[in-house]
Amino acid sequence: MNHYLDLHLLPDPEFSSAQLMSALFAKLHRALVAQPALHIGISLPQARAGQPPADQQPGTQPYLGQHLRLHGQADALAALMALPWLSGMRDHVNPGPIAPAPANAPHRLVRRVQADSNPERLRRRLCKRHTLSEEEARQRIPNRAARHLDLPYVQLRSQSTGQHFLLFIDQGDNLPEPRPGGFNRYGLSQGGSVPWF
Template sequence: MDYYIDIRLRPDPEFPPPLLMGALFGKFHRALVALEADDIGVSFPGYSQRPRTMGETLRLHGSAAALDKLMSQDWLTGMRDHIDMTTLEEVPGSAQHRIVRRRQFKTNAERLRRRRAQRHNETLEEARSQIPDSVERKVNLPFITLRSLSTGERFCLFIEQGETHPEPVPGTFNRYGLSQGATVPWF
């Protein structure tokens, strides 16, 4: 994780930043899937819980070879008018490190009931008696709205940035550039 590339959204009167970030991140995800890459991580320098936002910059982290391989793909088609991008830059030696991970929550009791009914061969009424409304959880983390390629459904990818640490923790990243244990540089 000694190199990075910043991709910053340009202001656009027609499209709000969260919509553009969702489109950009969806393209990034598809590129990682196509490359079968597990050595590229992401961070969001403008990330904030209050106000809740991912910000307007997607920072890609990796080795020079991994980032060059990603950027040699044509994954930014359709986004180039909406972004400004830095060249491959070396991570500052004074950078801290943090885990950037996906968090999943039970946010919709009715969806959980439908799923239970289907999986346990129950009626919806039986599932309702087993799953109370109180299982729903209000989430205060920033998120990116994406569309599932397999189901076509829209979903929220909730992202949590952990505490900063002075030393990096090596590991792999999923196809969203997120990890449950590996860190990315934070500066």
């Protein structure tokens, strides 16, 4: 993870930055699935959880930003950019050069967080797994048990089921030292950290 490449979204009157970021993320995912030897991590330097920035309306989704940073070895980043994965997005994205990451940058874990936001689904699952009655499941999982996340997310469509889902991203706190480890096909941590700058 000693190099990086920045992808900046360009303003578009027809699409919001959240829509464009979701489309860019989906294309990156497909490229990483097609090239499993590439070890690429991501970060969203402008993303903010919770309160949106001043230029967004209150009550809108947490802010993703307009900047996707790819982390990896220089050869892995070059191999990714040699693929046609950005086709259809070239008018919406300004890719920067591959450059060395700052040597003294802190590291963070950028990982997926899954929300258990549907108590009915959790109850059905509990009934099925533990042969409980509906009332027993309702007592164990009350409506207030739903977990709502206030994290930035991208909206994606599952290639296998066709269903839309939200992929919540937590960028963690600075770590005292880098963590070795892998990354999934979304570029999210499976133990590995990325430089944060």
